[in-house]
Amino acid sequence: CNSNILDKVNPTQLSTETYFKTGTELVTGVNAVYAGWQGLNLYAREYFFVHDLRGDDMQPGGSQLEIQRAQLINGNQDASNQVANDVWQGLYRVIHRANVVISFAPGVTQGITEELRNRVVGEAKFHRAWCYYELASLWGGVPLYQAYATSPEESQPRATEDQVYELVINDLKDAVAGLPLKSAYSDTDIGRVSKGAAQAMLARVYMQRGNYAAAKEQLAALIASNQYKLTDAYADNFREENEFNTESVWEISFTEAFGGLNWSGDGNGINGEVTIRGQEYGPNAWRNLIPSSSLLAEFETQKAGDAKDDSRFKDSFYQVGDVFNNGRDTLKDVQGANPKISWKKYQKIYKATSENSQSGINFRVIRYAEVLLMMAECENEVGSPATAVSYINQVRDRKSVALPHYPTAKFPASTKAQVFDAIVHEKRVELGGEQIRNLDILRWRKQNKLAKEPITYFQKGKHELLPIPQNEINNNSKIDQKDQNPGY
Amino acid sequence: QDLLERRISLSAKNQDVESVFKRIEKQANVQFLFSREIIQSKRKVTYQATNEQLSLLLEHILAPLSLKYEVVGQQILIKREAVPVTLPQQNSTTQRSNEAAQDVQLTGQVTGDNGEGLPGVNIQIKSTNRGTTTDVNGNYKLTVPEGSGTTLVFSFIGYGTKEVAVGNQSAINVTLIADNKTLNEVVVVGYGTQRKTSLTGAIASVSDKEIGVLPVSNISQSLQGRAAGVTVTNNGAPGEAPIIRIRGVGTVNNANPLYVVDGVPVGDGSNVDPKDVQSIEVLKDASAAAIYGSRAANGVILITTKRSNSKKLSVTIDSYVGVQTAWRKLPLLNRDQYIAYGTDLLNNGDIYNGKPAGTSIPPRWQTGLDQPIYTGATQTFRQTDTDWQDEMFRNATIQQHRLELSGGNDVSKFYLSGGFFSQDGIMLGTDYKRGNIRLNSDHKLGKRVTLGQTLYLAYDSRRIEQNGGSIGTQIRNIINTIPYLPVYNPNNLGGFEGSKNVDGTDPSNPVRNVLLNSNTTQSNTVFSTFYVDVEILTGLKYRFQGGINIYNSIGRTVNPSYDSGPGGFASLSYASISQDRGQSVAPIYTNQLSYIKDFGKHTINATAVAEKQTSVFSNINLGGNNTITNAIIEPTNLTSPRIGAGRAESAILSYVGRLNYEYSGKYLLGLSFRRDGSSKYAPGKKWGNFPAASAGWRISEERFMKNIPAITELKLRGSYGLVGNNNIGDYGYQATLSSDPYYEFDKTTSIESQGYTIRKLANRDLKWESVAMTNVGIDATLLNGKFSVSVDYFNNLTRDMVLNRPIPPSMGYDEAPLANVGSVQNRGIELQAGYQSNKGALTWQLNGNISAVRNKVISLGDVGNTIFGGDWYGDNITKTEVGQPIGYxxxxxxxxxxxxxxxxxxxxxxxxxxxxxxxxxxxxxxxxxxxxxxxxVDPSDKxxxxxxxxxxxxxxxxxxxxxxxxxxxxxxxxxxxxxxxxxxxxxxxxxxxxxxxxxxxxxxxxxxxxxxxxxxxxxxxxxxxxxxxxxxxxxxxxxxxxxxxxxxxxxxxxxxxxxxxxxxxxxxxxxxxxxxxxxxxxxxxxxxxxxxxxxxxxxxxxxxxxxxxxxxxxxxxxx
Structure with missing residues (x-):
């Protein structure tokens, strides 16, 4: 017999020896990076949970919360917590895919311009940096892969937090340099990360590191680029018809056009471009998390002595008796705990009778409003409280909001500390339920800026970080039980 | 009559008739059928022949013994003179006088328990030497003395002896029961057959009678409890193959045995009709299994389908109908118990969350229970108490109908069967149906050439359990779902009720799951083999066998759109339809030379094989949504259509050699060697060698044992060898790119951009998993074959275990690589024993087997020495670590x-x-x-x-x-x-x-x-x-x-x-x-x-x- 018949090459799948040779092929590599965010373990489900359960914007909508989610909101998670572990896995999946692009990019010779190569590498580095920033915020020093692993022996030990941030900052600098402005993208590529997104992300990271001056530099450049402005209607930022609007700096795209939720959801497959957030939080759906009492109390109302009701309250929340489905239905009979108030942001029922396990509303990861508020905080930190206040007031000037400028009765906003209070307040009401608050708490706690610990179960020396997933410890020969985070 | 022209050389001096027959059998490759009583097997023969025709030789040997022969198929039946004979005896005078005075003519037929006439059965009038033998159709005629005292003794080799009182009957039909413990039993081994007495390996044999008795669709199910060392755990769903493990679990990887149907290795034997099966042999140790080399590590199951062995046309109808039920129901809460328990649960939860008790009580319980279950209904929720177990379980029918024909003539023989099997699952929404036709035939072409074929056509269709293999099984839904909800709600799209937000919980309606959604697979199998046997020289035979297994399947998934009304949790806004078509074509070519020769007391049986088996699997799947209607259930008129296709090829090349040597029928030695090359492994790692050696000692043949009458057969055997496991997917070592990820970058139109990435870590060092098997066994047959016992001890050591090596999630891969990691030991003891009694009208047999296996992981390489499994809400339930059994x-x-x-x-x-x-x-x-x-108390206390x-x-x-x-x-x-x-x-x-x-x-x-x-x-x-x-x-x-x-x-x-x-x-x-x-x-x-x-x-x-x-x-x- 001819033993050549033993040499079989997979006819259905491409191999690494032959692919990633052209610019077009390299672009498909970075496309896969974006798709990673659509996994159930990231934006389709667990990413918003891990932040919302850890922060103080949310409370359970009743007793129906699944056990692994109940653990996180009560702070009694252990290393087998599925929500946290899924997010860990999802973030590393994106990192791996980004590493594939970064590793192959220099070898691409055909059909590529340096501009395209820089853009694609910039996109990949943005994603890699964002993931490591999330990982470092949630878990501290984590295994650091700068190239994709080619054998099981190449697992990495925990790096220090500084080492992780060093890579994050370098990557984001490269991304800022390599990425085009948002306006340079055509409509068919509008979903890609732009220079502005990289600048905003780098600012977030610098602020996390306490380097407000460097952050300010990035934000200033972003603002000066004239690419963004606030939308007139606050609610436009959470609806499907207004995706990629002027305020949008960076968003994860979803669409119902390709079918329903892929419950094994790893961000793969031609369907599964949807998120289940609507059903998770929906007032006439599962209502697993509802706005916390402290968040509700944060909003300005005339009843509480403020000059004007903050319109963002009704744009953020549904109450029993509210109309939905373009005014056709009235909300009644919501399940679970009091208060009978639920999230409106990102809920599909503004135009539908009910939520289901799929929603095509894009997640706005970074809005220009956040950029302005970050800028305000940087200005305040580098010693210009007055400039800071002007940036906050820009947010309050939004047409649909139109609240009186600071200083107000409650927020005098004259000293650095008072301005900080105003920023904290404004961020909470402007960005509530947008997975910003938890990162802020982690940052401010670390920088001793919290007047009062907002998390009731918080236990020093434990709850700063999540436990390293048990399956990471079990399967990574370079990490063992003694490397676990304190308290777990 | 070609077999009678075979040439024999024989030198016998005062040897037992039986042992002379055995020597002839080996040389001429024939088989004798005889009754010991007839040939009086200890009578001595002295004869010298050189290259003599078998027919002549037989005449010379048999004549002095007053015996005749007849050729029946490939077998030679030894019988007495066709007319009743009377041998000299002391009281012959009285007998004769009685005969003369009052003899009556008695006729009848002797059949085996398959209903076919048995030729050559010895019939003797008890306490006399008078008797006769049956003709080729099993019929006999005998004159017996009139009167009530006469008893006939029916005996035949391979069957239990039976005594029947004549009384005043003139026709006596007798059925003899096969006695599968007989010494001359032939056992199917890889690439040939062997006499059970000559076996040196551990092989369990299960006969058609045992296989056919259970109402099952799958042959593996019929093996449950039948053979020591074979563990079968049934999956309850209709048409689903059971878990079958031979001698423990040798690997974390796929531990399924290799199935070989009529000489062709197949994926599994799952759609062979069990009632077409003549015998199943389970090869358990290396000496038996190593002949299948790289695929034998988990044992080999040889399936031999039925062929005709008689010229008589025999037709059998076999039909059964039955009903299946769930044998156990679990005690679940009824409506009132549910609400009382739920109130306590929620109140304690509120207190825990720092809220007043009662905060979380679902709105429905507070105000809604007295409302009608749906608009237009008179019944209220408070009046509803659904027993979801009663709704989901049913009395399900099972039936099989078969028609079997077999027969032929001296040139051609055939076996033809047609069967239909149908089984509904005891849970709604599951069933299995199969129709199958088999034609097996053998034909003689001249003196030295035999041709034959098998052809099996099967169609089957299966409706698959919804949610099987996910933790939200139907059983979980049955337990979880709410008793005050009705099953149906005609106002909802789809017609089913579902939990709503006012219920405070979101279990799925299991009845909706299984009745609305359907997941079916239809498949067609064409499985056929063809062989040519050519006897080149006496004892030297060439065999070519070609086979092909073609399997086509269509899987259909239809999930219609439905809703659960306002506030309902479960809904689907479009019908989701998909179809997956697959085809696998696997041809095999086997060239085989075998040589059997006696040299005085030395017997050699050698086999050499070259074999090539390839397989191409192609599939295409398409699907999408229908947002308009549920009426179309095929993938057409779809929005967001999906399409995909794939192909996977594999090949295995094999060279096999085997030598069995026997000295004086006492000392047995077996050597085998297989070299396999497989496309599944990386260049340089493709070839593997799998040798085995075994030895046996038939102690009962020794002179010092000959005069212990209680011991009929006593054999000691031992073996050692290496076998492999290639139960891995194709292309396992290749680094490939996945094009599964998609993302929409476009703002204005819905266009998905495809992404390519590496989702699976490749491993170019992948090599064969191998198992070193050691086996020691004793076989004994006592009390003239009435009692038999086999004991085996084995020690199997799996090395280079192939598994999807768990990698840390931080590597970011979606799939773990296949890697050779660690070793596992399985040690155990097996005991198989049987007793049979044939006295009087009552005949009975008792067989039993028991086996014990100790499983231990010896090493797990550098995988941190642990592998976790059994995901349960983020936790692991099983752990595999060194020093412990797999998956505790x-x-x-x-x-x-x-x-x-x-x-x-x-x-x-x-x-x-x-x-x-x-x-x-x-x-x-x-x-x-x-x-x-x-x-x-922390995870280190687990x-x-x-x-x-x-x-x-x-x-x-x-x-x-x-x-x-x-x-x-x-x-x-x-x-x-x-x-x-x-x-x-x-x-x-x-x-x-x-x-x-x-x-x-x-x-x-x-x-x-x-x-x-x-x-x-x-x-x-x-x-x-x-x-x-x-x-x-x-x-x-x-x-x-x-x-x-x-x-x-x-x-x-x-x-x-x-x-x-x-x-x-x-x-x-x-x-x-x-x-x-x-x-x-x-x-x-x-x-x-x-x-x-x-x-x-x-x-x-x-x-x-x-x-x-x-x-x-x-x-x-x-x-």
Missing amino acids: FYGYKTNGIFQNQGEVDSWKAQYTDVVADKNSPLPGDIRYTDVNGDGK VKIGQFLPKFTYGTNFTAKWKGVDLTLFIQGVQGNQIYSTVKYNLEGMTRLFNAGTAVLDRWVREGQVTDVPRAVAGDPNHNARASNRFVESGSYIRMKNLTVGYALPANWLAPLGTSFITRARVYVSTTNLLTITGYKSGYDPEIGSFGGSSLTNGIDYGQFPQARTIMAGLQIGF
């Missing part, structure tokens, strides 16, 4: 329930539970054990809390016949294993609001209460439901697998129907799983089937489809 259950240990705050306080003074909430435990919560004594591998497994089969009545009782069981029951978690885990089992009525509510069920609190702050020994129960069971009572209608009843037409008729009633005794209470069945195809979740009851109890009636008619 792993969790916390409970230590009672805190009865009061004082107990909690004093415990908290000493320990902390890092898993529990900071405010926990409270009275009513479970106290967990700090196993390692570090003052903390220990072994059970194992799925039983300490031993056993089966015993009793068959008896008395006149026309037959009885079969088959009992089978396992002992010493545990089950991890997630069903129990669903019944009494109490983590959030769902319906539950009545065990929660015993939940802790007050101090001093003696219970092992903790308090009910939504959110479970103490993690009372964490993986612990609370959910582990004994998995031992003993089960009456089969009880059959049959009755063969007497010939005179059939006479009015035309005796010449219907030759036999049997009616029977049969049951399966009539009685089960088990320590396992928290699930539907202790036989826990597979889940999601993983070897690391064995023994976890996720709510797999349970076994049914079947009661059926059948009819067999022969023409």
Whole structure:
């Protein structure tokens, strides 16, 4: 017999020896990076949970919360917590895919311009940096892969937090340099990360590191680029018809056009471009998390002595008796705990009778409003409280909001500390339920800026970080039980 | 008559007739059929022949013995003179005078238990030497003395002897029962057959009678409890193959044995009609299995289908119809119990969340229970109490109908069968149907050439269990769903009710799941082989066999759109339809040379094989949504269509050599070697060598044993060898790119951009997994074949175990690489014994087997020495580590329930539970054990809390016949294993609001209460439901697998129907799983089937489809 018949090459799948040779092929590599965010373990489900359960914007909508989610909101998670572990896995999946692009990019010779190569590498580095920033915020020093692993022996030990941030900052600098402005993208590529997104992300990271001056530099450049402005209607930022609007700096795209939720959801497959957030939080759906009492109390109302009701309250929340489905239905009979108030942001029922396990509303990861508020905080930190206040007031000037400028009765906003209070307040009401608050708490706690610990179960020396997933410890020969985070 | 022209050289000096026959058999490759009584096997023969024609030689040898011969197929029947003969005897004078005075003519037919006439049966008048033998159709004529005192003795080699009193009958038809413990039994081995007496390997043989008795669709199911060392765990869903393990679990990887059907290795034998099967041989040790080299590590199951062995045309109808039911129901809460329990659960949850009790009571309970169940209904929720078990389980029919024909002439013989099998599942929405036709034939072409073929056509169709293999099984939905909800709601799209937000919980309606959604597979199989045997020289034979297995399948998934009304949780806004078509074509070519030769006392049997088997699998799948209508159930008129296709090819090249050497019929030696090359491995790693050696000593043939009459046969055997496992996917070593990821970058139109990335870590060092097998065994046959026993000890060491090596999630791959990691040892003892009694009208047999295997992981390379499996809400239930059996259950240990705050306080003074909430435990919560004594209850306190591998497994089969009545009782069981029951978690885990089992009525509510069920609190702050020994129960069971009572209608009843037409008729009633005794209470069945195809979740009851109890009636008619 001819033993050549033993040499079989997979006819259905491409191999690494032959692919990633052209610019077009390299672009498909970075496309896969974006798709990673659509996994159930990231934006389709667990990413918003891990932040919302850890922060103080949310409370359970009743007793129906699944056990692994109940653990996180009560702070009694252990290393087998599925929500946290899924997010860990999802973030590393994106990192791996980004590493594939970064590793192959220099070898691409055909059909590529340096501009395209820089853009694609910039996109990949943005994603890699964002993931490591999330990982470092949630878990501290984590295994650091700068190239994709080619054998099981190449697992990495925990790096220090500084080492992780060093890579994050370098990557984001490269991304800022390599990425085009948002306006340079055509409509068919509008979903890609732009220079502005990289600048905003780098600012977030610098602020996390306490380097407000460097952050300010990035934000200033972003603002000066004239690419963004606030939308007139606050609610436009959470609806499907207004995706990629002027305020949008960076968003994860979803669409119902390709079918329903892929419950094994790893961000793969031609369907599964949807998120289940609507059903998770929906007032006439599962209502697993509802706005916390402290968040509700944060909003300005005339009843509480403020000059004007903050319109963002009704744009953020549904109450029993509210109309939905373009005014056709009235909300009644919501399940679970009091208060009978639920999230409106990102809920599909503004135009539908009910939520289901799929929603095509894009997640706005970074809005220009956040950029302005970050800028305000940087200005305040580098010693210009007055400039800071002007940036906050820009947010309050939004047409649909139109609240009186600071200083107000409650927020005098004259000293650095008072301005900080105003920023904290404004961020909470402007960005509530947008997975910003938890990162802020982690940052401010670390920088001793919290007047009062907002998390009731918080236990020093434990709850700063999540436990390293048990399956990471079990399967990574370079990490063992003694490397676990304190308290777990 | 070519076989009579074969040339024989023989030199016999005063040797037993029987041993001379055996020497002739080996040289001429023929088989003699004879009765020891007829040939008087110890009579001596002296004869010298050189290259003499067999026919001449036989005449020369047989004539002095007053014997004749007749060729029947490939066999030579030795018989007496056709007319009654009378041998000289002392009292012959009286006999003769009686004969002369009062003889009557007696006629009849002797049949085997398959209903075919047996030629050459010795019939003797008891206490005389008078008698006769049956003709080629099994008919006989005999004159016997009139009077009531005469008894006939029917005997035939391979069958139990039978005595019948003549009385005043003039026709006596007798059925003889095959005695499969006889010494001349031929056993199918790879690439040939061997006499059982010459075997040196561990081979278990199961006959057609045992295979055919159970109403099952799959041949592996019929092996349960039949052979020592073969463990079969049934999956309950119709058409689903069982888990089959030979001598333990050798690998974390796919541990399924290799199936070889009529000489062709196939993926599994699952769609072969069990009733077409003549015999199944299970090759257990290396000396037997190494002939299949790289695929034999988990044992080999050889399936031989039926062929015709008689010229007589025989027609059989075989038909049964039965009903299956769930044999156990779990006690679940009814409506009122549910609301009372739920109120307690939610109130405790509110208190835990710092809210006033009552905050979380669902709106429906407060105001909605008195509303009609749907608009237009008169019944209210409060009047509804749905028993979801009754809704989901049903009395399901099972039936099989078959027609079998066989016969032929001296040149051509055929076996033809057609069958139809149909089984509904005991759970709604599952069924299996199969129609199949088989034609097997053999033809002689001249003197030295034989040709033959097999052709099997099967069509089957299966509706597959919804949600099987996911943790939300139908069983879980049945337990969880709400008793006050009706099943149906005509106002909802789709027509089913579902839980709504006002119910405060979101279980799925299991009836909707299974009736609305359907997932079916239809497949067609064409499986055919063709062979040519050419006898080149005497003893030297060339055989070519070609075979092809073509398998086409169409899978259809139809999920129509539906909703559960306003506020309903479950809905689908479009119909989702997909179709997956696959085709596999696997041709095989085998060239084989074999040589058998006697040199004096030396016998050599050598075989050489070159073989090539390839396989191409192609598939195409398409699907999409229909947003308009549910009426179209094929993938057409779709929005967002999806399409994909693929192909996978593999090839295996093999060279095989085997040499068996026998000295004087006493000393046996076997050597085999196989070299396999496989496309599945990386260049440089493709080829593997699999040698084996074995030896046997037939102690009973030694002179010093000859005069111990009690011992008929005693053999000691031993073997050692290497076998491999290539149960891995194609292209396992290649680094490939996946194009699965998609993303929409476009703002204006819906266009998805494709992404390419590496989702699977490749491993170019992948090589064969190998198992070194050692086996020592003893076979003994005692008391003239009445009692037989075999004992085997084995030690199998798996090396370079191939597994999807777990990699840390931080590597970012979606799939783990295949890698050679670690080794596993399986050691064990097997005992198989049988006894048969043929005295008088009652004949019976009792067979039993028992086996014990100890499984131990010897090494796991550098994988951190642990592999976790059995995902359960982010936790792992099984652990595999060095020094322990594969996949043992792993969790916390409970230590009672805190009865009061004082107990909690004093415990908290000493320990902390890092898993529990900071405010926990409270009275009513479970106290967990700090196993390692570090003052903390944490994951390091998780220990072994059970194992799925039983300490031993056993089966015993009793068959008896008395006149026309037959009885079969088959009992089978396992002992010493545990089950991890997630069903129990669903019944009494109490983590959030769902319906539950009545065990929660015993939940802790007050101090001093003696219970092992903790308090009910939504959110479970103490993690009372964490993986612990609370959910582990004994998995031992003993089960009456089969009880059959049959009755063969007497010939005179059939006479009015035309005796010449219907030759036999049997009616029977049969049951399966009539009685089960088990320590396992928290699930539907202790036989826990597979889940999601993983070897690391064995023994976890996720709510797999349970076994049914079947009661059926059948009819067999022969023409």
